[in-house]
Amino acid sequence: xxxxxxxxxxxxxxxxxxxxxxxxxxxxxxxxxxxxxxxxxxxxxxxxxxxxxxxxxxxxxxxxxxxxxxxxxxxxxxxxxxxxxxxxxxxxxxxxxxxxxxxxxxxxxx
Amino acid sequence: xxxxxxxxxxxxxxxxxxxxxxxxxxxxxxxxxxxxxxxxxxxxxxxxxxxxxxxxxxxxxxxxxxxxxxxxxxxxxxxxxxxxxxxxxxxxxxxxxxxxxxxxxxxxxx
Numbered sequence: 355x356x357x358x359x360x361x362x363x364x365x366x367x368x369x370x371x372x373x374x375x376x377x378x379x380x381x382x383x384x385x386x387x388x389x390x391x392x393x394x395x396x397x398x399x400x401x402x403x404x405x406x407x408x409x410x411x412x413x414x415x416x417x418x419x420x421x422x423x424x425x426x427x428x429x430x431x432x433x434x435x436x437x438x439x440x441x442x443x444x445x446x447x448x449x450x451x452x453x454x455x456x457x458x459x460x461x462x463x464x
Numbered sequence: 465x466x467x468x469x470x471x472x473x474x475x476x477x478x479x480x481x482x483x484x485x486x487x488x489x490x491x492x493x494x495x496x497x498x499x500x501x502x503x504x505x506x507x508x509x510x511x512x513x514x515x516x517x518x519x520x521x522x523x524x525x526x527x528x529x530x531x532x533x534x535x536x537x538x539x540x541x542x543x544x545x546x547x548x549x550x551x552x553x554x555x556x557x558x559x560x561x562x563x564x565x566x567x568x569x570x571x572x573x574x
Binding site: 385387389394395396397399402440442444450451452454455456457459 | 495497499501504505506507509512522552554556558560561562563564565567568570
């Protein structure tokens, strides 16, 4: 099946810093999702981004499907950005069965 | 508000006992999924269902069972055959993409 690798596995920032999280995938995909899991375990949809660039406030994401990667940018980080960021891409086949990466754990210190 | 409701938030299982985790959605989504998350790990697919009265095994189905008698409901039973059930369980639904998640159930062994 498709492989999804996220980097870095862990990231520690001071409040106000910027960061870039990366998601590589082993096969061509027609969609990709980024999620944020907060410290209480809730998974929040950040972006559905099969290609191109999207922005939502301080967060933006870019997917380059032809090169099999996606980037999540966090600017001016805040303590509430802490948590784990996952990307997910569909497995091969007609059904939408996402495969998740292992995530990037982000801690933002005040 | 439309969403996915998982209950209970916390559940304790005795040795040899079956327990059932509830997942209800009012988003009118066709597909529903169950994932297991262990500390520091990504999400692993247990079962998924794309239509009422039909479901498929995911990557780690052994020791679990599901039913899909109604579009809104997709309960997961953790059977006594699952020897290491302590984990965080997440239910999701989708109509194509993107996926939406419930708040999860934490299961522990007494």
